[in-house]
Amino acid sequence: MLALLFLFLLFLSPPPILSVNQEGLYLLRFKHGLSDPNQSLSSWNDNDETPCNWFGISCETPALPRVTSVNLTGLELAGPFSSSICRLPFLSFLSLNNNSINTSIPADISDCQRLQHLDLAQNFLSGSIPDSLSEIPYLRYLDLSGNSITGGIPASFGKFRHLENLILLDNFLNGTIPRELGNISSLREFHLAYNPLSPGPLPSELGNLTNLEVLWLTGCNLVGQIPASLGRLTRLQNLDLSINRLSGSIPSSLTGLKDIIQIEFYNNSLSGKLPPGLSNLTTLRRFDASMNQLTGTIPSELCELPLGSLNLFENRFEGTLPESIARSPNLYELKLFNNKLSGELPRELGKNSPLESLDISYNAFYGGIPETLCEKGKLQDLILIYNSFSGKIPTSLGKCQSLRRVRLRNNKLSGTVPEKFWGLPHVYLFELAENSFSGPISGKISGAYNLSNLLISNNQFSGSMPHELGHLGNLDEFSGNDNKLTGQIPASFVKLGQLSKLDLSDNELSGEIPLSGKIPSQIGSLSGLNYLDLSSNAFSGKIPLELQNLKLNVLNLSNNQLSGELPALYANENYRDSFVGNPGLCGDLPDLCPRVSTGKNLGYLWILRSIFILAAIVFLVGVVGFYWKYRTFKKNKKGIGMSKWRSFHKLSFSEFEISGCLNEDSVIGIGASGKVYKVALSNGEEVAVKKLWKGTRKDDSSDELGKFEVEVETLGKIRHKNIVRLLCCCNSGDCKLLVYEFMPNGSLGDLLHSNKRSLLNWPRRYKIALDAAEGLSYLHNDCVPPIVHRDVKSNNILLDSEFGAKVADFGVAKVANGVSKGVETMSAIAGSCGYIAPEYGYTLRVNEKSDTYSFGVVILELVTGRLPVDPEFGEKDLVKWVCTTLDQKATADHVIDPILDPKHKEEIERVLEIGLLCTSPLPINRPPMRKVVKLLQEAGPDNKSRSARKDGKLSPYYYEDGSVQRKEDGSGQASIV
Template sequence: MPPHLRLFLFICLISGVTSKNFLTTEQTTLLNLKQTWNNPPSLTHWSSTSSPCTWPEVQCRNGSIVVLHLEDKKLTGFIPEFICDLSNVENVFLRDNFLTGEFPRVFYNCSKLIELDISQNLFVGTLPDDIDRLSQLKSLEIGANNFTGDIPPAIGNLSALKLLHMYQNLFHGSIPSEIGNLSNLETLGLAYNEFADPEIPIEFGKLSNLKVLWMPGVNLIGKIPKSFSNLVNLEVLDLSLNDLEGEILPELFLFRNLESLFLYKNKFSGQIPSVVQFLNLSQIDISMNNLNGSIPDDFGKLRKLEVFNLYSNQFSGNIPITISQIPTLRIFRVFRNNLAGELPPEFGLHSKLEAFEVSENKFIGNLPENLCAGGSLTGVIAFSNNLTGELPRSLERCNRITTIQLYDNNFSGQIPSGIWTLTNISSLRLSGNSFSGELPSKVAGNLSRLEISDNKFSGRVPPEISSWVKLNVFKASNNMFSGGIPPEITGLSELTVLYLDGNSLSGELPSQMKSWDSLTILNLARNKLSGQIPVSLTSLEDLLDLDLSENQFSGQIPPQFSNLRLTALNLSSNKLTGRIPSSFDNIAYQNSFINNPNLCSTSLIPNLHNCFAKPSQSNKFSPKIIAMIILLSAFVLLAAIMSTLFMFRDYLNKKPKRTHTTWKLTSFHKMDFTETNILSGMIEANVIGTGGAGKVYRVGVGQPRGCVAVKRIWNDNQLDQKKENEFRSEVQILGSIRHANIVKLLCCLSSENSKLLVYEYMVHQSLDKWLHGKKRKLDPGLVPGFVLDWPRRLQIAIGAAQGLCYMHHDCSPPIVHRDVKSSNILLDFEFNAKIADFGLAKMLEKQKLGEGDMSYIAGSLGYFAPEYAYTSRVNERIDVYSFGVVLLELVTGKEANEGDGDLNLAEWAWKHYGEGGSMMGAVDREIKDPDTYLEEMSTVFRLGLICTSTLPSSRPSMKDVLEILKRCNPIDQLPEEMKQGRDEFDVAPLLERESYVTNYYESEDALDTNV
């Protein structure tokens, strides 16, 4: 054999042996890693009998390990130093595990490391000042951990970096300008950190290779730097959810490669300049600002534009025709502006339009004829304009449409027959127009909300209405319907709201109403209905509002009316006779029975006869009887005088300071009732709740309000400082804030002995009663017979989260409730949630946030945050913990203190999840069709877990909680009342925003065992 060949074979042999020995050493390192991380089940195939290069988590090159893929392997514990015994490793992916400790400096010893991903773990502490020792890194991802403090300036020395993700941590310093030195950087993600009032460093303008800048929710202030004009390669810019101000500078519109621009929900003002350089732009969202002026014609030159969101601004003028000609346009939302003129007729003709929302403007003319030409339209929302003409017949072919909202316009003509039966339509809202014609005998199987009030519809209500089985809300007031009310309408078991007032309906009411179990509002006023009020009406346990006024009903009011718990009743202007039922025979309902000449009252209601009054008689009495009457009268008079003298003597001896109670009234809203209305209703029969501070009454105050809720706080004739402080706290907070999801304090009355807080009345009372009323055997009148379905539970969760988010993030100083629980979440007649009971709340000074001491522990068992029980320290995180318990209640149906053995609900939920329990095993068995909503319920369940984390800093803010809840809320599953205004909170899809939301809670799945 030639010498050179022998040498070659020798070298190959030595090389092979060396490679084999080297790989054996790396195999040992990996097996030691597996043991350090508690032998997770996901790595059971790692063994000494197989080569690491065959393991799916490992990639090798030249017989040595270069890549570790260990994402989502349920790894726990710390990262050991010997990991860098894998001396050739270049890429390490440890994303989405339960690894702990401070930033792993052990990677300093991995000399060839170019990519490190430790995001979505449980790392804590500050980043090291010498982080630039990772000098070869091209990608560093540390997002969704618990890193705190400042980002070290040394980060700017990692000159090879192309991707830097530091989102969703607890950084609270400034944004280092040194990041601007990363000349190779292409992606920068700093989103969702609470930086201390930072401005965007002008040095960021040096990032000439930057393609993605992702900085929503980082407290940005000031203006966008002019230096941003140097970011010529930028493709995605997201600066949403901040406090930027000023005009959008023309320099922004020089980004030739920009694909997505998200500047929504800031404080921009001024006009939009030309956008001709935005040739690659696919998404524009500059909604919810103060932008004004007209929409530039140049927008029509963006031939790749798909999403166009300009809603909630102050734009005026016409919509440029060229926008309707963009071939890629899918989403068009310009609602809530001052736009006018006609809508361009070519909308939908050139693109597959999916959403068309132009409501609350001043548009005139017709709806575009070809909106659905592309067959993809899911909704037409154009209410509150001045649109005219008939509806386009082309809408009959839009089988993907779920909602048509055209109310408060000037439309006319008949509804095209095909619209009634569109396959997926669930909401048809046409009130406040001049539509005519008759109701169809058949409608779409999914139609749940039909509103046609204030039009010119006529004819009979068809008996075939019994086939409208999904109908939940039917409003047909002020039309020209005639004939009788068909008995078939009472077979609609899901109907909750029925308005047929202001028509020409006649005949008697149906005698049987057994299927109306869910009905809460029935308004048949101003018709020609006659006959007696059927007794079956009194079997509707959920009925809250009944109006039969201005008809021709006769006979007696059924005594069984006393079984109804109505908040509003109007039987006026009929021909009723006899006594008023006892429950309504009081001054609170004095206007409910007027103009019924033959009705009588036992409580002397004004304008009604006294039931005990009898005609005068001319009986003659004998002299003996007259003498006895006079003698008896004299005796009674003498006894009365003597009694009065004795009482007066006692009064003088006791020397009381005052003889009557003086009330001081302070109002916070326009009053449509008086002090007398409130005080006359403070009787035991009106008590609807009792708490530690006193009783709560439901007091009738007449129309239009119906009822109010009055909370009475007694002082027991002595100064109770704690209750006095609670009273002042609640008045101070509720009297100064305004939010749709916080209960409205109407006024307060105070006297020497007690305090009265008067609130708007929540007809569905508390969430607690709906979730737990049956098992506690509460009054069935307070807890109706059906349970909350999942879409309503999710609606309630979002509403309550919006109220708390407002308190924590939009109030200055912030407000901490301290007693968030299901019994303090009240529900109005459409199940909108409102936060109540602020007696335990405390306003925090911003500079002392998180350091507020309380003199006593407040709250409710099962809802306590652990740190609050032993430190009495107060910040927003205790509310987040309590809200997490509420989320778990909504999913499981369990009470806050209901677990296994000595466990409360939060502890039980952690145990159930940690032991691998199924989601179906945790879901409330009373939720209908759980399989349909299992993914959403799983999301909310895990969100409840992260909110109840033991470590306060690991809990999300209410802003993050709200965003996650909204994202698991598909619009086609929402109750209709919640779909209204949804787009006000719409969050556009951003780079990795979806993964952030869906994975955020998963980083905490085993937190209680690792803290």
């Protein structure tokens, strides 16, 4: 009976409450110290008996539920790193890669005694590396890259006995490389690149690391010579000592690196000759000793290797290119530009190898171009500019369908260009300028449907221009000046909607109706044209009024046979030089064309009459001006004085008109630095006026006013077609005004994120991106001193009547910082929300690469049509949303603006890739704006580029086939990396 009662009571009692084991409690404590915006760790709770089924957690076996691995990579976790996780007694793998951990590495991390793999890369870690890390006895993999760690590399690291991967690149480490690292005999990879170390030598003790496979020390401030002891690293595959200050000769001992695949020595101060014995390096695919001070010749034995890439440009080599280089079976890229090489190219170059890129610019090569360059049908880039090549272009190149860039400028080439060579389907840059070519432009050029730049100036081309030129819908620039072209401009030119530059000066062009020897009136329909030079020809007839429809930066119609009156837009002194040398051309410009005289007395009478009329005008203007000045002065006693105005362009209005028009009805925008007004002037012109916010009394000090004057004077000197012009400014202490040209289509941001978005089709968006990139590139590279915009965003990119883009508000954030310190907005500091580069949050450093990041966000806006910060993204911004979507969906269809025409998808995807490159988390990986311009120019239809990837073993960057990507080309521009 008692047994039955016990069983009954047991049945009625509640089941026992299960709780997670001790390891789970340690993990929960670790979780509670972190911010988890995406709820990635939502499965971590105390309802499970063990944490083995939690996200990111792995256990030894089901039978032994002991936690051995914690992998929380890329979850956007934030907060401190807690060493409580080291209480897991069997933990061997820990990865927090690509999160936002923002404290220093705790000293008690050594409690993780069983840890073999520790990855804390791509976080916001600061402070120094604790010495105690070396007390983790079984550690094999340590990655602290992409943080803000300072201090030196602990000498205690020499105590590691099992460490195989030591990855510390892209931090702020200082000090020098400790020689004790030579004691880590197990080390296979050592990555220290891009750290601002103190100037110091490369320790010879590293030659003891006989298991080393990768030594990546780019940009580590190394000085002195390359140790000969590195020749003992017989397992080394990648040796990268580029961008340092190493000197002396290349040790001959390096020829013993029997497994070497890549050697990078570029951008040092190495001297002497290349060492003998390079033929021993039978596995070598890439050798780059560019930008040094090497002398002598290229050893023939080097050319006998099956090289994937040979780059020796910008050295001081002298001598010829050996014939044996043509026998290299795997040679696909040969770049030897910027040297003093001479002689003829090997006659069989390209015959036995799938040559893709040949760039030997800026040397002294002579002789003919080899017939075999495209024997394998792979050649894409043929760049021979600034040499002394002679003879004809081989007919075999007319069959080279793979060509994309042809640059033969400044040689001694002659003869007719092969017909098929004109019509290569994938060529987008065709440059034959400054040679002695003759004959006509072939009608076969219609086959070059990708052609963007046709540069054939300074030759002896003759005959009429074929009407097929009008079929080149992507043509942006046609420079055919200084030739012997005859006939008329083909009527088909009006179809060239993308044409921005047309230079046909110094030819023999003329003709009859339908153009009647005239400049065709239809030329006014080329809305993108901003450079037109038809000077020194034989054009006749009147200047078509349609030219006034163009937004021309350059117009030159001088030295022709034009007649009639000037179009009203051009009938002023600013365009005098554009029309001189046309005997029958008349207008309101004195002496532009001959005047008919009726006698000497009549001439005197005319002169006297003119004097009296001029005197009367001056008097009236003086009276009116005095009255206006007095009235304005009375109206604005405490306002703006004449002495406070500064003009940067020739103005057609009085500055005093501005102050009377600044009323609230004319406000068109309010920003962090002030209000913007649209002002309609009495002469019919419209300008935009920014009135900066008033500051404190300290801001009005003479020092601050002087700073304002200096900075604004710098901005006023800027002249670029993609920069909004600063016309004049006023600084009266109480009031600071900036007067800009007015942009009728407003800002890109307002148009792109409104119901007018449909006006921005893809060709317009692409042109806007390119225009803005060129403007920023000008600020970064061509201004002295360089100007960092600091607030690049779509609202600061303004659009003219033809949707041409101009960058605005450059430098004003800096000016505003001096006059509105009380305004606590990100725009007044260094950017706007959603556009700020990630490094600003922990370094407070803003430079050109910060602008590049912000511009990348603008590209993503153009591609997606979305705002940089949108509630739909949750805690993400546009950059993270695009990256996450692409990772999850594996296709760009889910991020491209759905209103864009699908026929442009390929081009849109290439521009999207550029935007992602610009928004790289690491500043070092972002291209300069000059390169961004080049990439956008090359992102035309069907211009497919090979994608680069970062390889864990053979850093830094490789193609999918394992070959290395070049960082520069003959134009001096950095390539995408």
